[in-house]
Every structure is written in structure tokens, then in C-alpha cells.
Amino acid sequence: MSLVSVIIPSFNRVDLVERAIQSVIDQSYPEVEIIVIDDASDVDIRHRVEGLPGVKYYRNKENRGACYSRNRGIQEAKGEYINFLDDDDVLLPTKLETQVECFKQSNDPDLGMVTCHANDGRSGEFIIRENKVKGDIYNLLLNRFSVSGIETMLFKTDFIREIGGFDENLQSSQEYDLLIRFAEHYTVDYVDEVLTKEFRSVNQISTNFDKKIQGARYLYKKHDHRFREKGFLFWLKMKSKLQMLILRFYVGKVFGEKMYRMLLR
DSSP states (O other): OOOEEEEEEESSOHHHHHHHHHHHHTOSOOOEEEEEEEOSOSSOOHHHHTTSTTEEEEEOSSOOOHHHHHHHHHHHOOSSEEEEOOTTEEEOTTHHHHHHHHHHHOOOTTEEEEEEEEEEOTTSSOEEEOOOOOBOOHHHHHHSOOSOOGGGOEEEHHHHHHTTSOOTTOSSOHHHHHHHHHHTTOEEEEEEEEEEEEOOOTTOGGGOHHHHHHHHHHHHHHTHHHHHHTOHHHHHHHHHHHHHHHHHHHHHHHHOHHHHHHHHO
């Protein structure tokens, strides 16, 4: 039976990380290692999580952010598969078992990621976000961020390592960047079930508009050559899309989250 490594970066969220860990302990799939990367928290996470079943605890010497912590987790992982889990989210009990089985049933040697649907409560109310994506989704991802929730995705560890993991220069849109680079080489599949739950929390990145502005600008600049490869009209469309994104983020920054979310409808 293949080992799955679940990587949980955490900073100053003792109670939340315990909930996230418990959701992994409760998995129906038995072969799991839980890698907690403490991003130099000011609170004592070590003594709350060490000793829990399957947990391996590591602490960064200084606060380096989620991308650095996830990359450290990738280095430490022993599993054939990797699941990234933010400390404020949880996996539902059959998540890993169902997705590993999807990998095992596939005859596609390039299959690198299996996703699922998420019950997303980050806006303040829970909404089902479906990830019905399959096969080569590279062009789809260049058009839009078409897979929601890093915790929904189960990756082949070797493939994540081959693309170099997360870009540590990004303050937001880290998952989007990872997926673009990943889908350029590998295919994806999905399980047609809701298998994760995302909670609203203090300091969540989805409402940090300064970081979202920086992240969007960096992301579009980084992948500009990919947009250009699709032709001038596609490149122009993506330049326009960036300006609209920045406008929405500034609306959120000035007028608040409620007005920002109204523009998303």
C-alpha cells in the first residue's frame, strides 16, 4: 500500500492545526504520514502536536511563509503521494482512500494529480466548489484558475519535485502558479465527490488584498511568455484580465470584502 504524505504548514494557529491534523488521523486510508511545518510560531505548537499518531514536526528557524514551508515538507516527504493541507482546512474521512484508488485504476502514466470538490466557507457561507477537470488542462489553466483549493489535490510526489515545488517569491496565487507549471507536463483527474472543507479564518490570504495585488502582478509577468505563445489576441486578453483583477482587489482594499465579493458574482 502506497504511503501518502500530508504536509501542513502552520503559523500561530494551535487549535486550527490540531483540527487539521485530526482530520488526517481520521482518514479511512491507513498509510499516512503527517508533516507539520511550524513557520516559527510565537505560540507552542510543538507540545500540542508531537506525539499525535503519524505526526512528524519540523520548525523553521524564522518565519518564511507557506511556500517555503510546503517546499520543506516536500523535501521531508517519504510518501508516493503528497496532499497539501492548510491549517484552517480539513479533509473528509474518505478523501485519501478515494483519490489513491483513482490513481491505481488509471492507465495514464502521465497522471500526476487527482482532485475533488470542496465545501468552501471562506466567504462566510459554505458553497460547493466543483473541480470537474480531467486530462490535459494546461490551456484551460492559462485561461483561468480552474481548480479550487490546494487541499483538494493529491499529487504524485516525484512529479511535484520535478517541477521544483512552489515559487517562494509569490505572496498569493501560489497554487495557480504551481498548477500551470504542473499541467504543462502532467495530466489530471477528479473524484466526483465533496471530500474537503475550507473554513473562514483570521488573516486568510483570500482577503489580504495587498498580497493578492502583488501576487497577480508577479504571476502574470512570470507567465507572460506562455500567454504570448498562444497569440497576440490571447496575450491581450490576459493583459486586460490582469487589469480587471487589480481593479477588483483595489475595490476590496478600499471598500471592503463585501463589495469585493459582489464584483465576483
